[in-house]
Amino acid sequence: MSGSDIDTTALLQQVKQASADGKITASAAENIAIWLTEDRYARYAGQVADHITSGKWKELDDAFWTIIPFGTGGRRGKMYPIGSNAINERTIGESAQGLAEYVKDNVKGDLSCAIAYDTRHRSREFAELCARIMVSNGFTVYFLDDYRSTPELSFLVRYKKCSCGIMVTASHNPPSDNAVKVYWSTGGQVMPPHDKKIIDNVMNVQEIPLGVEFDAAVNDGKVVICTKETDEAFISNVAQQKFDGPRDLKILYSPLHGVGASAVIPALKADHFTDVTIFGPHEEPNGDFPNVPEHVSNPENPAVFDAAIAQAKTDGTELILATDPDCDRVGCAAPKTMDATGEWGTFTGNQIAALLCDHVLSERKKGGGLTPEHYIVKTLVTTEMARRIADSYGVRTCGNLQVGFKWIGGTMDAEGPDKFLFGCEESHGYLVGQYARDKDAAVASMLLAELAANCKAEGKSLHEKLESLWWQHGYHAERLLNQKMPGSEGMANMQKLMGKFRQQPPQTVGGLKLLQVRDYLNDTITTPDGEVTHLNGPSGNMVILDLEEDNYVAVRPSGTEPKVKFYMFTYVAAEQLSLLDAAQEEMEQRLDAFEKDLKAFADSV
Template sequence: MSEELIKAKSNLSKLAFENLQKWLLDEKYHEFKAQILNLIKNEDWDELEDAFFKILEFGTAGRRGKVGAGSNRINLVTISESVQALANYLKSLDINSLSVAIAWDVRNSSCELSKKCAEILAANNIEVFYFDTPRSTPELSFTVRNLKTSAGIVISASHNPPKDNGIKIYWNDGAQISAPHDKKLMKIAKNIEEFKTGNFDEFVKNGKIKILGEENDYSYIKANAKLSLSKNRNVKIIFSPIHGTGTTNLLKTLQFVGFENIILVDEQMNFDGNFSTLQDRKPNPENLSANRMAILKLRKEQADIALTTDPDADRICVMSLEKNGEVRSFSGNQTAILVTDYILSKKQKDRNKYAELYFGNRNFICKSFVTTDMLNVLAKKYGVKIYDDLLVGFKFIGKKISQKEALGEKFIAGFEESLGGLIGSQTRDKDAATIGLMIAELASELKLKNQTLGERLDEIYAENGYFVEKTESLEFSGAEGFAKMQEIMQKIRIGNKNFGALKMRDFENLSELDFSTNKKNSFKMLENGNAVSFIFDSEDRRITIRPSGTEPKMKFYAQWRFENKQDCVNIENILSDFKEKILDEC
């Protein structure tokens, strides 16, 4: 054993050392050898432990993590293993003329990684449709459906910091890969020892890789435009893609349908994988810091609304300039409420009551189980079905759409609390373009009534109840953090502590514990997963704990219905007190 390996063995965990040893000795990882040896020389044991303590797993949206050397990192090897596994799995199925569409976002490593994906697939005699410049994730989903490819790939780390990247794999319905395909693919990926590859330019010349361009873009934008529900276009809009691909989907959609008064945040319109105009370099539109320039522009121009998108343009943040001069930034839940009420109220006017007498109302909406319960109330109000037996991850909404459309039902909209939503069935992933279009139309109609988005949201609450949500995260980085998250979830599931709740719902085992009787009952979800909910004095007052599937953090979701508007501020203390109890007792 070399001197470097001896030092590493005495400073790393058993699993981290085993993975590191493999990466140093196996020729497949030779390009990373110098980088790893340098980390050992500098005795950067924390970095090495984090880079090798596990194999980067598939989460809710594929593989995502830091870019660098290691089994727990995104790099040419881990990406190649994932893509070779996809190629092997596709070839094991009885499918003629295999093909895969590939898109990538603005991150610094995305172009290189996406080309490697294309080379591997082409070397496996799988036809590749490749975007040669950055595109949004929802356009990839649309392209899979439109071109009827066998699968799709997006290279993106969504709203993560610049040091991260990732891969999301899509199935032939345009949705993110889900059971049983995801589990079968993961099993194959674990045993990949080598992968085929070739030269990108040669594959383009011989036609195995086909470059996608404006014709495909036009088909996607035109499909979005067909969702329009109003002809009013009088709203004044501020737009920023925060250096991402929002220029290729949301901006083009708004322009295509005739919105002309769009003012751009010029400093953020360029593709920039470093997200240079953001002080913290975090391009997450859920954060105030990412929207600062758009808010300043909104005030300066006295516009009506501002829209920002994350790097792969599947998430959108909506902001409104209210009459008191304040900017109101809407959460994902609040945007979902505004959009759902707008769409369902429009569609109610067009309902064919005679057809419904014979066939029933076949329209439905979807939401994850941690998304606002106001959507359940609105669905009931407008006579539309709602499916909320879905874990976090838009792949579950995509899967539900496919299931219900096969039974003759019609999908209207789907939502997640984290600024994600989709209108219409042209894609199977969240799409900032379709949500942005609905918001722009709603704001235009409200402007004719001298009303703002904020005023309309307050009306909906007053009419239907005060449903308030609050989400917070705790960081658990590195091997110790990963182990701590697992420990907390294990202790919670034992059920010895009720933390003031009446019931505990375990989404991994699909069992509900009643603390008063100590009895367990089963419940149904589309799929099980790693999350636990505590239900307090009613079903619409609960807090959920869930380790993220793509980031080293644990999320806490509080969902609470208040009787009075003035009580809504209590959500902060409710969630804070609960978190404190969990951390103290687990």
């Protein structure tokens, strides 16, 4: 249906009636009316009208019930050709235009923007769209002309001294999704005060300039293709983080159908690992992620390793690495013992954080370069084992941070990057070095390979190495529970649940008494008897329930998906460990009890 054929009055009446009949929410009706009547959405009015006349009310409600928000890393969601709550040309365009307008108003001198994209459907298309918009706003664009990693985009922003950056990726979300991550001149994702001001700009975008064609901008030098140059510089910087040691290790690597082979394989080669094979079923760059469980390429999910482990048991592989589609997160699997044909196991993000933290600090100590001014960085929902390891090496931990690697990058700049040793977050994100301000699966893969080779030379497995760290620093077990709350009702229930945790928290969780509630939104600490004191912490919509025996639970709504996350932490001090197996079993039962109580509490809302 063309714009001239649209009977707006009749269509608006149908929308009004659909809302009255409960076929769509009131907010969807409001947003549909905006897309039907306002000039800035004129090019999409025909598609909206077709949906209305075809009675596609569910599709319309899903696409319009809200305005897709900026979360912890940018604007992410399900792709659909129309809709305020979908990723499409308009919402991607608004993101780029809002960023461009803000940078123009706040940055002096020549303006430039780095842009990269992953293997998802429409990622290249959206990357070119963003490039056209930035050029139309007077920016020079530095463009990575092939599938590349998010940390390489972060590096490119710094390498070319760009004003900002855009990465087109939805990380490890399902194939239906896409997103843009927005970066500041530091190479880190945008932080306060820029983030909220950029969001305001995005939400108020009227016109999106599209007069410049991508190929013409390349020919005019407004879009600079710099892939080869950036690749070489990026890998050189990653390789500078390596440590000397044995390299006798057979590695199987899975990019999970993403960009990772462009970063991990060169990094391992630069670190002199020669026996590296890409896992064939996951090698093809493919936005459908066809050969992974439920088509979700998330290295946090142990099931993505099953097929690779089956192969590893027959071909002598000693370490399996897997990275998510944009190669900023890494997971790994290894034999439980030195027998690679026997039982294998994967590691949680917190366990990898502990292993890498100890490896980096141990190697740095050998070089005599550690001082009390050196520091590691972690978030509030990342294992305290990293802090205890850092304490044992006499270095600081900056750990009073909200969720999101941007806070780790920001801390590096605030504290001084020269003394930065290691950054980690529980969701499999790690960084060593100063070359980027976002997590990097390439450098983490390289260092994990080093550690596994060291362990092999000492006659132990990675799992046995982790056990030795538990004996030294205490047994730590963590678990993440995702409570999904989709749709408009889900959003309301998320707010109710967070309010209940603040006002009427459970007095026990898993049989352990509540000692206090840390409320990071209201900056308060409240005890069960009602005593309230000030909380010195980073502001954010998160609550932490401190329980007996150094156990605790963190609760926060996801910044990118319609769900509430429960982060559960248990601990047995080293001096209280007698049998590791018994401690593991007891803490597993405790986590089960935590999960049961938290689910019941959430269901009561």
